[in-house]
Amino acid sequence: MSAPIAHGGGITAAAAAFGGRPEDWLDLSTGINPCPVALPDIPARAWHRLPDRDLVDEARVAARDHYGTGEILPLPVPGTQSVIQLLPRLLRQGRQVAVTDERVAVADDKVAVVSPTYGEYARAFTAAGFAVDAVNDVASIGAGHRLAVVVNPNNPDGRAWPVETLVALHDRMKAAGGLLVVDEAFGDTDQWLSLASRAQQLSNLIIFRSFGKFFGLAGLRLGFALAREDILARFEDWLGPWAVSGPALSIAASLLRSDASTIGSRIDERCAGLHAALEGAGLRIAGGTALFTLVADTRANDIYTHLCRHHILVRNFDYAPEWLRFGLTPDPAADRRLGEALQGFER
Missing domain, CATH: 3.40.640.10 (Type I PLP-dependent aspartate aminotransferase-like (Major domain))
Structure with a gap:
């Protein structure tokens, strides 16, 4: 059996390695909308019955x-x-x-x-x-x-x-x-x-x-x-x-069945906030989608470790050591937190 693939979302392991409570970390390691929609009412029978x-x-x-x-x-x-x-x-x-x-x-x-x-x-x-x-x-x-x-x-x-x-x-x-x-x-x-x-x-x-x-x-x-x-x-x-x-x-x-346009608009807003934080730190955007952004930088491993020390988790890649993938931040405060951590990186 081949070795498991490392995916994003490993906040518990990151906190164990770099300290802090998992709930206090900023998880940017996945491509998931960080602003979950409100759950609709769920009928009791959906819980009770098969x-x-x-x-x-x-x-x-x-x-x-x-x-x-x-x-x-x-x-x-x-x-x-x-x-x-x-x-x-x-x-x-x-x-x-x-x-x-x-x-x-x-x-x-x-x-x-x-x-x-x-x-x-x-x-x-x-x-x-x-x-x-x-x-x-x-x-x-x-x-x-x-x-x-x-x-x-x-x-x-x-x-x-x-x-x-x-x-x-x-x-x-x-x-x-x-x-x-x-x-x-x-x-x-x-x-x-x-x-x-x-x-x-x-x-x-x-x-x-x-x-x-x-x-x-x-x-x-x-x-x-x-x-x-x-x-x-x-x-x-x-x-x-x-x-x-x-x-x-x-x-x-x-x-x-709901109107998804407001979800898309919110994702676009969060994507713009992420890009501003990355570009403000002088990082080069190499690709991505509305739900994540790929950065290419020869210092990627050092940036990854630096962000972990600030309790911010991003996605790195063993097959492309110059890549980092940033998921969306949930709000402007998180944009600022990320931007400040990146600007504190010693170049």
Whole structure:
């Protein structure tokens, strides 16, 4: 088994290493909206009873209307990480496999992952015995790949691919009998990049959407998968009954029907505040999305440690030691706190 990937959000470990109470730290290590929306009323039955079909169906209809997926009813899943884990199973199903040295070897079943990106895709396929090609652009994906993964916009650098580019990639994958997975975890603030409205016409496409990042409710562990019905049926079967909690389904149905424009405006405001703090400290913005900003600096490791000593956690990367990813600050006071800490860094 491969080593776990370090992700953002490790405030408890950071506090143990650098001191202070976790609740007093400023966590900028994730790409989650730092201003969570107010929770809607949750019916008592959502807590008391196992989630019945009507709750699932209500959330699916709300997601269909929110994402604009036409006849496709997005499948609620307990965080998109849960279905990332199922992709190797989907790819292997119906294929001839051989067991060699206690590892599953799949002949001619290469996977392409546009990289660098969210590391759990490569980890899941590698652990399942698939050969993974880390490619730097969609143009490098060829007929030899049975499945391709594109995170759009990408995490952590914010690279984005136009809809028509991805439609053309889908058509190439389909012609070769392959599947295209597009992860739109950060797509809520860049709807113009989304393939959701085209999913009904693209039969070999799977889209993952995050719920918690945009609404600031990552603790719900909720996401949606968009694909043709037979693929969604397999995911649903493999996840098992009651995979998503009743309260999560109820919250999703309510918030997905609400006006999200004020959430987007608040995120834009927070993004502007973060950029002002970074630029005021002379840091170079190298990429990002509305929910996070990537900084490139040869002193990244020293800046990371300096911020930890000020009880501010950002995301660093072992594969790109010059990168730091900054999540959004929750308010102007946090902008000032970050700016003052950065300006105190000895250059």
